[in-house]
Amino acid sequence: MNRTVAAHRETERVFREVYGQAVATLIRVFGDITFAEDAVQDAFVVAIDRWRTGGIPPNPAGWIVTTARNRAIDGLRRSARGRELHEQLEVVASTARGRGDDREEGGPVSDDQLRLIFTCCHPALRIEHQVALTLRLVGGLSVNEVARSFLVSESAMAKRLVRAKYKIRAAKIPYRVPAEADLPERLRSVLSVVYLIYNTGGDDPERASLRSDAIRLARSLAALMPNEPEAAGLLALMLLNESRMPARTAQGTLVLLRDQDRTRWDRTMIEEGHAIVRACVRRDRPGPFQLQAAIQAVHCNADSFEATDWPQIVALYDHLFSFMPTPVVALNRAIAIGETEGPGAALTALDAIAADLDNYHLMHAARGTTLRRLGQRDAAKAAFERAAHLAATEADRRFLAQQIEELVEDGAPSRHRSDGSG
Amino acid sequence: MGQYLLSTYAVEGEVRGAPRTPEEMQAFMGRVVALEAEMDASGTFVFGGALHGPDAATVVRVSDGGVVMTDGPFAESKEHIAGFYIINADDLDAALAWAGKVVDALNHPIEVRPFRATGRVKDSVPPGA
Numbered sequence: 001m002n003r004t005v006a007a008h009r010e011t012e013r014v015f016r017e018v019y020g021q022a023v024a025t026l027i028r029v030f031g032d033i034t035f036a037e038d039a040v041q042d043a044f045v046v047a048i049d050r051w052r053t054g055g056i057p058p059n060p061a062g063w064i065v066t067t068a069r070n071r072a073i074d075g076l077r078r079s080a081r082g083r084e085l086h087e088q089l090e091v092v093a094s095t096a097r098g099r100g101d102d103r104e105e106g107g108p109v110s111d112d113q114l115r116l117i118f119t120c121c122h123p124a125l126r127i128e129h130q131v132a133l134t135l136r137l138v139g140g141l142s143v144n145e146v147a148r149s150f151l152v153s154e155s156a157m158a159k160r161l162v163r164a165k166y167k168i169r170a171a172k173i174p175y176r177v178p179a180e181a182d183l184p185e186r187l188r189s190v191l192s193v194v195y196l197i198y199n200t201g202g203d204d205p206e207r208a209s210l211r212s213d214a215i216r217l218a219r220s221l222a223a224l225m226p227n228e229p230e231a232a233g234l235l236a237l238m239l240l241n242e243s244r245m246p247a248r249t250a251q252g253t254l255v256l257l258r259d260q261d262r263t264r265w266d267r268t269m270i271e272e273g274h275a276i277v278r279a280c281v282r283r284d285r286p287g288p289f290q291l292q293a294a295i296q297a298v299h300c301n302a303d304s305f306e307a308t309d310w311p312q313i314v315a316l317y318d319h320l321f322s323f324m325p326t327p328v329v330a331l332n333r334a335i336a337i338g339e340t341e342g343p344g345a346a347l348t349a350l351d352a353i354a355a356d357l358d359n360y361h362l363m364h365a366a367r368g369t370t371l372r373r374l375g376q377r378d379a380a381k382a383a384f385e386r387a388a389h390l391a392a393t394e395a396d397r398r399f400l401a402q403q404i405e406e407l408v409e410d411g412a413p414s415r416h417r418s419d420g421s422g
Numbered sequence: 423m424g425q426y427l428l429s430t431y432a433v434e435g436e437v438r439g440a441p442r443t444p445e446e447m448q449a450f451m452g453r454v455v456a457l458e459a460e461m462d463a464s465g466t467f468v469f470g471g472a473l474h475g476p477d478a479a480t481v482v483r484v485s486d487g488g489v490v491m492t493d494g495p496f497a498e499s500k501e502h503i504a505g506f507y508i509i510n511a512d513d514l515d516a517a518l519a520w521a522g523k524v525v526d527a528l529n530h531p532i533e534v535r536p537f538r539a540t541g542r543v544k545d546s547v548p549p550g551a
Contacts (some may be wrong), residue, residue: 124514171536172424175514182515 018061020139024112043068121190129164233290234275240296243269254399258305291320308340327356342372361390425537426517431477432504472505482504
């Protein structure tokens with residue numbers, strides 16, 4: 001029984017892993033996303049049966065592609081409507097071959113996956129649709145899993161996916177890696193979608209599996225585009241961030257970097273992240289994701305908060321700001337300034353961006369921490385209260401409530417004294 | 423190959439970014455003429471035009487077996503199509519590249535929509551097939 005369960009789990013894992021590869025290749029063969037998805041689903045049904053007795057084949061993705069392709073073509077030949085469609089599909093397939101694309105159809109082609117990612121993350125699709133398509137088609141999540149990740153019903157998510165695929169077909173969103181001239185911008189939007197998936201998982205423990213999905217996607221992007229250091233940078237950024245997750249909360253409350261138990265950080269992830277960052281530094285083609293990864297690498301390198309190389313972090317934020325002159329980067333830089341130049345300098349830097357980030361809880365939290373260090377207790381309390389009002393997650397709100405409580409406790413004896421003297 | 427509608431909208435009769443002075447008008451015409459020449463040279467241009475405002479529109483419908491006409495546009499809306507191009511393009515990326523040039527020339531946002539079918543219904547040919 002246990003053996004069956006284990007084999008079943010293994011099959012599910014393989015399905016998820018090969019889904020995107022197989023769908024990507026079959027879209028090229030058949031020229032239609034839904035048709036390719038149905039063919040892969042059909043091959044999975046066959047696989048469940050065959051693999052149970054014969055075991056998982058050495059090249060499962062190749063097996064699925066071949067089976068899906070052969071069964072789909074057989075099915076087309078059998079129906080009249082299918083014969084018509086088959087002729088059209090032959091045209092698609094032969095034009096693909098005509099373009100010098102005459103590879104053996106036996107297995108998945110990594111170029112196909114890249115094409116699919118760029119199609120899913122096309123800027124003509126709204127961002128929710130980009131994210132949903134990427135998770136479903138590239139990530140191999142079931143419709144139900146994607147739906148749960150975005151807190152919508154399965155039928156609502158199915159509709160969303162149908163609408164997105166309809167637009168791809170109707171508007172002829174191309175199935176190809178963008179031309180060199182458009183690549184940097186288009187790659188940025190692909191990487192942002194993956195990072196958004198990661199952060200969606202970071203905000204909510206219920207959706208934590210999105211973080212590993214995003215890391216898996218970034219890992220394949222980095223492998224597929226070895227000449228794009230930003231893809232590697234995104235992978236390193238997420239690995240280094242993920243390495244600290246075990247220490248980031250305690251009893252459902254956020255634990256600040258300063259107070260984290262660093263022995264609970266995941267050393268394997270840190271080592272992999274560090275190796276990627278070092279390779280990026282050697283390559284010397286910096287970009288926003290690589291710089292953010294480098295900042296995380298400096299944090300992960302320190303044995304304690306005090307031992308952190310803060311001047312290095314400020315320098316990296318300066319560099320990052322030259323790529324991304326956003327108030328959020330300025331906020332993080334201001335927090336680092338607090339460690340190199342003290343809370344006074346940090347407060348000046350925070351005041352400069354306060355208006356831009358008035359609705360961002362982390363800006364008010366940073367102000368609260370800085371004001372407390374400067375001994376301005378009432379202003380600090382007001383800032384934490386505003387932050388708690390704006391915070392989106394339970395862990396953040398608990399942390400902020402704790403800060404407010406501490407300020408009140410700190411304040412009590414002094415008020416008592418002043419009462420006594422007056 | 424597909425065909426796409428690139429349309430500009432007027433909001434309450436005004437096309438945002440439209441030329442206001444004779445000098446602006448001259449520069450605008452120069453840009454549009456150059457753009458259309460480029461479209462012609464590449465076989466992109468199918469048709470284009472500028473429309474009169476919604477006040478010039480008439481709606482025709484059948485009611486009680488007879489044809490009834492009403493003054494005014496079909497949709498009670500602040501936005502109305504002011505003009506459009508119909509272009510040939512291989513795919514959305516190609517259409518969007520032309521849309522970018524149109525936006526530059528007109529200084530006004532445009533909507534890009536693919537045609538589901540074009541030509542006479544009896545021919546029933548999807549665009550470009």
